[in-house]
Amino acid sequence: MNNLINRQVRLRSRPSAIPQADNFEITEVPVPELVEGQVLVRNVFLSVEPAMRGWLSTVGNYSEPVPLGGVMRSFTAGRVLASRDPAVPVGAWVTGMFGWQDYALVVASDIQRQIVERDLPLSTALGVLGINGVTAHYGLLQIGRPREGETVVVSTAAGSVGSCVGQIAKLKGCRTIGITGGETKRRLCLDQFGFDAAVDYKAADFENRLAEVCAGGVDIYYDNTAGPISDAVMTHLNRGARVIICGTASIASWDPIPLGPRVERHLLVKRAQMQGFVIFDHPEHYEGAYRDLAQWIREGHLSYLEDIQVGIEHAPGAIAGLYRGDNLGKRLIRIAED
């Protein structure tokens, strides 16, 4: 269309563990003409998520793996540049699974959401006011069911989901404990995200420090990591505890399944629950969550941090950086002005 060139980040080779820059390549193709019913979206922000590791893996997961040679699957936020569907106006701001590319030719049903909160930065539509915020909201409130005065522990507490979980738990009257890596992120948890306590899992005395701040026991553990961090938290569960399995960021490979301390006795003695979830199963929950999240942001109750890299050439190496913990806050790639 109008000689537009579409830069696309495609999967060149399948990663065996954490996806690296050289698993991808950037190619260019012309944007085709729209046919009846199609909509052309100009992507402005590309999202980078820990979950992308799973989307690229052929090991059992909740979605089909991105095919070799395919455009990398990703949430994006952008603007409707042209439309041959009367229901989708040119100029609308939208999010969807539009991939790591400049332009996406889609149909109306591909659009996840028309963004109505234009008083807030567009980038929030991919983070705190996007799938990360909704994930935190659903997992904590629907599965965790926090009650005032309970203690909530969150792993990857300085991350886009974890920081949101901590702040929502605080809004619900809970005591919040964040687990994160390094002193910078630990300070961020305390100073920006208002955790009552924060513990650095990389510190030599991690288990002792965790035991100190968990002396009253843990009622809810929102788990984004699995691994030794979770093993340590599990020993502090209170009776009736809820463990929300949202991600497994600390495990480099699930093939073969790594060993860890068995959880059955904790679950039995503490009458505790572990529950996994995938937010895409719960679209009926999105609108209510967007409403809450937008209100909390506007009222100053929900702080967020973004790590925005400019230029599509940053995309291929962006997942590996996440797993190294390079970023502070939600990682995004800006590929155009909004």
Place this chain on the structure above:
Amino acid sequence: MNNLINRQVRLRSRPSAIPQADNFEITEVPVPELVEGQVLVRNVFLSVEPAMRGWLSTVGNYSEPVPLGGVMRSFTAGRVLASRDPAVPVGAWVTGMFGWQDYALVVASDIQRQIVERDLPLSTALGVLGINGVTAHYGLLQIGRPREGETVVVSTAAGSVGSCVGQIAKLKGCRTIGITGGETKRRLCLDQFGFDAAVDYKAADFENRLAEVCAGGVDIYYDNTAGPISDAVMTHLNRGARVIICGTASIASWDPIPLGPRVERHLLVKRAQMQGFVIFDHPEHYEGAYRDLAQWIREGHLSYLEDIQVGIEHAPGAIAGLYRGDNLGKRLIRIAED
């Protein structure tokens, strides 16, 4: 009282793993006179439970450990021999935590239940119509929430809880798969307890056989064992599966916590739940469960098997025998005629 001699099985030394006969001793004391408000129960059946291992352990559990020198804690069924409480008539048949002994001096609030189903054998009050049946009923129906057509897998399927779980699941229209040890118990699962399939976990091809009968996936796993049996079942969970943690019979010691394949990825990808419970938390559920269970027994839908040893001298070695799998069905010690 009237020169009655009370034989009692007392804890002589604390077991480090599975309780053995020489951890106990049998002593004799006279039965004291009743004072106002007391009730004297003549125990007829003593119960033997896998959970007794935990009741004897000082490692974190859901009840205080039996003290050294104390009478072994146990459910019993017996008859009120004398009463100085007008609310408890002489001759009533009762159950309670009256211990491994001939006689128990108790108060009305110690009585767990007055047995009303005297058309059924007294022994059932400690098994299928007692805590085992109620445990199966609560765990399967309240936590498992079985739906018609779902597949339910049970470990220790020929045991007193497991056999009851399988039959209740069948009554609810589920396909039932039992896991048990040895060909005799496997046949029992199929022939007496009506499982649709039964697999011997001691057989060399256990994992392959399990995979065959679980080809359609597992919706509910009622887990009485933990360990390698559970590890094998976890790989077959269906989306939305519920794993009910009722016991950990296959684990000889939890100190230190043994290693096993991590469960987080199964729970996440399958949106599955693991939930531990202890039946003593749910007394409000008992009466409804007794009603259902008695009706199903009378209608011939709920078969049960008992392993009754006669004489209190069998009690000390009875727990070790359970863990060796010596028994077929609910193990009881009869110490008097009813």
